[in-house]
Amino acid sequence: xxxxxxxxxxxxxxxxxxxxxxxxxxxxxxxxxxxxxxxxxxxxxxxxxxxxxxxxxxxxxxxxxxxxxxxxxxxxxxxxxxxxxxxxxxxxxxxxxxxxxxxxxxxxxxxxxxxxxxxxxxxxxxxxxxxxxxxxxxxxxxxxxxxxxxxxxxxxxxxxxxxxxxxxxxxxxxxxxxxxxxxxxxxxxxxxxxxxxxxxxxxxxxxxxxxxxxxxxxxxxxxxxxxxxxxxxxxxxxxxxxxxxxxxxxxxxxxxxxxxxxxxxxxxxxxxxxxxxxxxxxxxxxxxxxxxxxxxxxxxxxxxxxxxxxxxxxxxxxxxxxxxxxxxxxxxxxxxxxxxxxxxxxxxxxxxxxxxxxxxxxxxxxxxxxxxxxxxxxxxxxxxxxxxxxxxxxxxxx
Amino acid sequence: xxxxxxxxxxxxxxxxxxxxxxxxxxxxxxxxxxxxxxxxxxxxxxxxxxxxxxxxxxxxxxxxxxxxxxxxxxxxxxxxxxxxxxxxxxxxxxxxxxxxxxxxxxxxxxxxxxxxxxxxxxxxxxxxxxxxxxxxxxxxxxxxxxxxxxxxxxxxxxxxxxxxxxxxxxxxxxxxxxxxxxxxxxxxxxxxxxxxxxxxxxxxxxxxxxxxxxxxxxxxxxxxxxxxxxxxxxxxxxxxxxxxxxxxxxxxxxxxxxxxxxxxxxxxxxxxxxxxxxxxxxxxxxxxxxxxxxxxxxxxxxxxxxxxxxxxxxxxxxxxxxxxxxxxxxxxxxxxxxxxxxx
Ligand SMILES: N[C@@H](CCC(=O)N[C@@H](CS)C(=O)NCC(=O)O)C(=O)O
Numbered sequence: 001x002x003x004x005x006x007x008x009x010x011x012x013x014x015x016x017x018x019x020x021x022x023x024x025x026x027x028x029x030x031x032x033x034x035x036x037x038x039x040x041x042x043x044x045x046x047x048x049x050x051x052x053x054x055x056x057x058x059x060x061x062x063x064x065x066x067x068x069x070x071x072x073x074x075x076x077x078x079x080x081x082x083x084x085x086x087x088x089x090x091x092x093x094x095x096x097x098x099x100x101x102x103x104x105x106x107x108x109x110x111x112x113x114x115x116x117x118x119x120x121x122x123x124x125x126x127x128x129x130x131x132x133x134x135x136x137x138x139x140x141x142x143x144x145x146x147x148x149x150x151x152x153x154x155x156x157x158x159x160x161x162x163x164x165x166x167x168x169x170x171x172x173x174x175x176x177x178x179x180x181x182x183x184x185x186x187x188x189x190x191x192x193x194x195x196x197x198x199x200x201x202x203x204x205x206x207x208x209x210x211x212x213x214x215x216x217x218x219x220x221x222x223x224x225x226x227x228x229x230x231x232x233x234x235x236x237x238x239x240x241x242x243x244x245x246x247x248x249x250x251x252x253x254x255x256x257x258x259x260x261x262x263x264x265x266x267x268x269x270x271x272x273x274x275x276x277x278x279x280x281x282x283x284x285x286x287x288x289x290x291x292x293x294x295x296x297x298x299x300x301x302x303x304x305x306x307x308x309x310x311x312x313x314x315x316x317x318x319x320x321x322x323x324x325x326x327x328x329x330x331x332x333x334x335x336x337x338x339x340x341x342x343x344x345x346x347x348x349x350x351x352x353x354x355x356x357x358x359x360x361x362x363x364x365x366x367x368x369x370x371x372x373x374x375x376x377x378x379x380x381x382x383x384x385x386x387x388x389x390x391x392x393x394x395x396x397x398x
Numbered sequence: 399x400x401x402x403x404x405x406x407x408x409x410x411x412x413x414x415x416x417x418x419x420x421x422x423x424x425x426x427x428x429x430x431x432x433x434x435x436x437x438x439x440x441x442x443x444x445x446x447x448x449x450x451x452x453x454x455x456x457x458x459x460x461x462x463x464x465x466x467x468x469x470x471x472x473x474x475x476x477x478x479x480x481x482x483x484x485x486x487x488x489x490x491x492x493x494x495x496x497x498x499x500x501x502x503x504x505x506x507x508x509x510x511x512x513x514x515x516x517x518x519x520x521x522x523x524x525x526x527x528x529x530x531x532x533x534x535x536x537x538x539x540x541x542x543x544x545x546x547x548x549x550x551x552x553x554x555x556x557x558x559x560x561x562x563x564x565x566x567x568x569x570x571x572x573x574x575x576x577x578x579x580x581x582x583x584x585x586x587x588x589x590x591x592x593x594x595x596x597x598x599x600x601x602x603x604x605x606x607x608x609x610x611x612x613x614x615x616x617x618x619x620x621x622x623x624x625x626x627x628x629x630x631x632x633x634x635x636x637x638x639x640x641x642x643x644x645x646x647x648x649x650x651x652x653x654x655x656x657x658x659x660x661x662x663x664x665x666x667x668x669x670x671x672x673x674x675x676x677x678x679x680x681x682x683x684x685x686x687x688x689x690x691x692x693x694x695x696x697x698x699x700x701x702x703x704x705x706x707x708x709x710x711x712x713x714x715x716x717x718x719x720x721x722x723x724x725x726x727x728x729x730x731x732x733x734x735x736x737x738x739x740x741x
Contacts, residue, residue, distance in 0.1 A: 044635055047495075047517050060559045061575045071563040140586060148591035163592055164549060255548040255594050256574065265592065266576075346578040346587070352554070355579065359488045359555035362516030364495065 038365065053361045054079070060356060062348045064264055075357050079367075082353030083374055089267065089349065090336040090378075093274040097335060098328075100275065101282025106312065108287045119283065126280035132341055135273040139345040142272075143265035149256070158249040160257055163265060167250035170261035180236070180244035187232070191225055266347040270339065278335045285331065289324035290316055322390075329386040333379050350374055428632070428639040429689050432500050437479050440466035441499035444484025445581055447605040448713050449505050458482050461712040462503040464702050465524060465630055465647070469501060471701040472646050472694040486580045488555030491516050494633050501643060502631045505599060507557045512631070521630040521643045522651075524705075525713075526725035526734055528622035529561050530600035532607065535615045537594055542621050549574040551584045551593035558598050561624040585610065599626050601713070601721070608718050642688050648737035649695035652677055653704035655728055655737070660703040663696060676740050684740060705735060 008014050042049055054076035061071050065081040066088060073081075107119035126134070144163050147153050152162035160167040237243055250260035293316050301311035342349035354371045358364045432438055442462055443450035450460040467477035483499050490506065493499050495517055505527075506512075508520040531550075533539050539548075542565070550573050552559045559577065566573050576593050578584040588596040589612055596603070600618065607613045630647070632640050653659075656674050658666050667678050675681040678699075679692035686692055702708065706728075713721045727733025 047515075053515075059563060060554070061563050061577070063575050063577045071567065140583075140590075144587065144590040144592055163590055254546070343579045344583070346576060346583055348577065352577075352579060355488045356554045356559075356577075359491060359516075360511075360560070362491065362511070364492050 042365065047362065049365065051366055053363050053366070056361070058357070058360070060360060062353060063266065063346065064348060075361060078353055079350065079357060079370065082348055082350035085347070085353075086336070086339055086342075086349045087378070089270055089274065089342070089347070090339050093271055093278065093335050093339070094332050096271070096275040097278040097282055097331070100279035101331075102286050104279060104283035105286025106290070108283060109290060123280045123283050126276055127284070131273065131277045131338055132344060134277055135269060135341055135345050138273045139265065139269035143269045146265070149252075152252070152257070158260070160250050164256065165262040165264045166268065167257045167260050167262040169247050169249045172246040172248035174242070174246045176240065176242045177245045180233075183232075183236075184229070187229065195221065264347075266342075266345055269345050270342050270347045270349075274335055274338060277338075278331055281331050281334070282328065285324055285327045286320070288327075289320035292323045293319045325386060325390045329383055332382050332386065336378055336382065337375060428500055428636050429642055433473060436474065437481050438466065438470045438473060438501065439481050439483065439499045440469075441483045441485045441490055441493050441502040441504055442466065443504045444482070446505060446602060447609045448601065448717060448719055449605065450484075450503070459712070461525065461708060462505060462630075464708045464712065465503040466501060468650060468698045468702045468708075469643060469646050471698045472642070472649075472690055475691075475697045475701075477701040486555070487553050488579055490555075491518065494518065494631065497633070500632070500639070505602065505628050506631055507599075507626045508629045508631075509557060513634075517634045518631040519634045519636075519640045521632065521640065522647045522737075523627040523629045523734075524647060525601065525628040527599045527601050527626040527628055529558055529597060529624040529626055530603050530622065531619045532588075532596045532603045532613075532616050533594060533619065535617045539594075540617075540619070542619055542623070543569065543571065545573065545595055546571045547573065548594040549576060549592070551576045551578065551588045551596045553577070553581055553584050553598065554579055556598070557624065557626065562597055565623050589613070597623070599628070601628075604719055604721065638689055642690065645684075645688060646694075646698060647705075648740070649677065649698055650702075650705040650708065651728070651735050652737040652740055653695065653699050654706040654735075655730065658699055658704060659707060660699055660701075663699040667696065673740070682741075 005011065039049065055074050057072050058075050058078045059071055060078075062069055062078060062081055064085070066084050067077075067081050069077060069081045104119045104122055107115045108123065110116045110119070146161055146163040149162050149164055152160045154160055158169045233244055248259045250257040250262065252258075297315055297319065298311055301315040306314065339349055340351040343352045343355065346352075351371060354367050358367045361367075440463075442458060443460070444458070445451055446460070448460055450458065450462045453459045463482075466480050466482070470480045471477040473479075483493060485493055485499075485502075485504060490502055490504055491512070494502050502518075505525075507527075508523060512518050513520060531542050531545070533545075539545060550562065552562055552575055554577050559575070562573075562575070576584075576587055578587065581598075584596065585606055587593055589610065596606070598606075600622065603618050607616055607618065630643060632643055653663075656671070656677060658674060658677065663678070666674050667680055669675060672681065676684070678696040679685050679694065683692055685694045688694070691697075703711070709723065709726060710716045713719050714723065723731075723733060725734050727735060729736040
């Protein structure tokens with residue numbers, strides 16, 4: 001039979017609810033107290049709390065931006081330039097760190113002593129030195145110590161390397177370029193449509209998507225497409241007597257190299273530092289993931305006559321992925337957040353630019369909110385993307 | 399469960415008690431707070447020879463440091479009662495606004511935006527400066543106009559970075575900036591040849607040149623790009639504190655004008671000159687009216703010396719810079735140093 005209800009002060013349901021309510025109250029109180037305090041203090045100092053200042057001209061310059069920026073642009077635009085810089089370095093860093101990390105992680109389990117030891121040394125060194133130190137070393141010891149401008153290292157093909165950056169030739173549009181781009185776009189579109197139709201037919205015919213076949217097929221198709229376009233461009237070039245685009249070479253003019261494209265030592269140092277550091281952690285994640293796959297799987301693959309690489313590609317990695325992806329998300333988030341160490345080596349990421357805006361405009365609170373908000377959005381976006389990827393993987397893998 | 403809710407209950411009672419003072423944020427005034435605390439929190443440079451840096455014995459010294467010391471002497475009769483916070487250019491104003499420091503004495507230019515929007519109040523100017531440009535002599539550049547298209551190292555969070563943009567824009571010149579958050583990175587980049595030129599206050603250029611042997615034959619170009627009146631700053635809206643810091647500086651200047659030095663200040667207390675008697679607090683109650691003791695200027699001069707002594711010690715004839723007084727001389731000798739009457 002029903003036991004009599006316990007008195008309120010011993011009723012677990014009530015107590016749990018009460019504790020939560022109390023906690024919520026305290027939390028709300030603390031937050032509002034902080035907000036209130038902030039508003040009072042700002043008001044006392046006669047400091048505004050709006051975001052209008054974002055429209056004011058910045059009046060300072062930023063070393064490098066991807067989006068066009070000069071000192072007459074607005075504070076808000078300057079901050080956006082910082083965000084784009086952060087995204088650029090983090091995006092590239094994630095791709096490169098993953099590539100290197102997977103290679104090193106797999107090498108750590110290699111049967112080859114030398115490979116294994118090299119990989120282990122890499123991980124142990126890179127993982128155990130603070131990133132800030134590594135960045136400063138990359139910047140001041142490596143990139144700033146490249147030859148100075150007047151003794152720039154000239155590589156074949158017009159590449160110039162000196163301590164103001166790496167300069168290389170880059171495409172420049174000529175009067176043919178637009179036509180060519182259009183032709184290429186049409187070709188790519190046709191290719192995509194054709195691919196899609198072939199796939200659909202294959203599926204309809206009940207083709208089983210064994211990975212080996214589609215792997216070989218993709219390579220084949222990609223190669224065919226490449227060959228096709230090269231042939232196409234050459235033919236067109238021969239017919240019109242004009243190349244589809246010009247090349248712009250860096251040349252020393254006045255104080256600096258002009259023309260072509262370039263990568264600054266600040267960007268190079270940040271990207272190198274972030275990539276190599278994060279790759280060490282990713283290597284560990286990959287190694288753990290592979291080791292988590294049952295030994296029998298590898299043995300079974302070997303028994304079926306699969307080579308080591310084949311078994312890695314088709315048997316081990318797909319299963320390891322389930323273990324690898326969640327901690328990998330963490331590493332991606334870390335890399336993105338660590339990119340804020342850019343302030344130490346003069347790369348204008350969003351924190352560096354944010355700091356400058358705080359200092360020049362005096363709107364510390366607003367900018368801190370914007371900086372934190374931006375990181376939150378970036379982090380959530382990465383997590384969301386990786387979650388979707390993870391789900392896909394589970395379905396395809398089973 | 400019961401314990402937990404007891405704990406939560408305790409939190410509920412305790413937290414408002416803790417938060418309440420923060421909420422009320424008693425407008426007691428910085429002066430009272432500092433006197434009560436017994437230590438002055440001073441934000442300084444920490445790396446700039448002549449102005450604020452660590453000497454070989456590990457003590458903070460320099461022109462800006464002596465301003466902190468003068469204020470501490472006025473408050474506590476002891477110039478050592480200071481906690482120094484070394485700040486980079488972009489950190490300095492936040493440190494003041496957040497109350498981490500009471501006084502900012504760090505080669506800071508007085509501008510209208512800092513006085514209003516950024517929320518500072520400036521004490522009188524202690525050093526009249528201007529922005530300059532430094533290049534290596536082998537670059538073969540003698541004037542700033544010749545730097546069209548050059549790469550220039552500059553520090554963020556400064557008037558310097560804004561003056562640079564204006565100066566080049568007004569003359570239709572272009573440049574590529576390398577913007578660093580701190581001074582040493584900037585100097586280092588310049589030394590390595592990452593930049594063709596390095597720009598900051600001319601006093602800063604000179605200090606940098608003296609500090610780094612590799613810059614021995616660097617050239618400081620003649621043009622003065624801007625006005626940089628350097629002044630100590632306090633947070634906006636506390637006029638009692640602002641007044642005190644201001645009169646510490648006026649006291650330094652007035653003492654020099656009246657010939658009162660650290661060597662003769664004890665004697666001068668016996669002087670019959672009424673100006674000197676008022677300055678040293680023998681007569682009248684200006685000190686008490688400001689919230690400190692009447693002999694506060696006497697204390698300052700005894701411990702730190704007058705304005706001229708401070709200048710000579712760190713920047714002038716007794717220093718490696720041997721910088722002429724120029725605009726920083728007394729008004730009676732053709733400079734701009736001028737204190738309102740102490741009466
Ligand atoms: N007076 C200028 C510039 C002051 C400034 O920060 N100058 C630099 C170069 S001399 C500096 O002192 N840097 C030292 C540091 O950040 O450690 C201002 O107030 O904005």
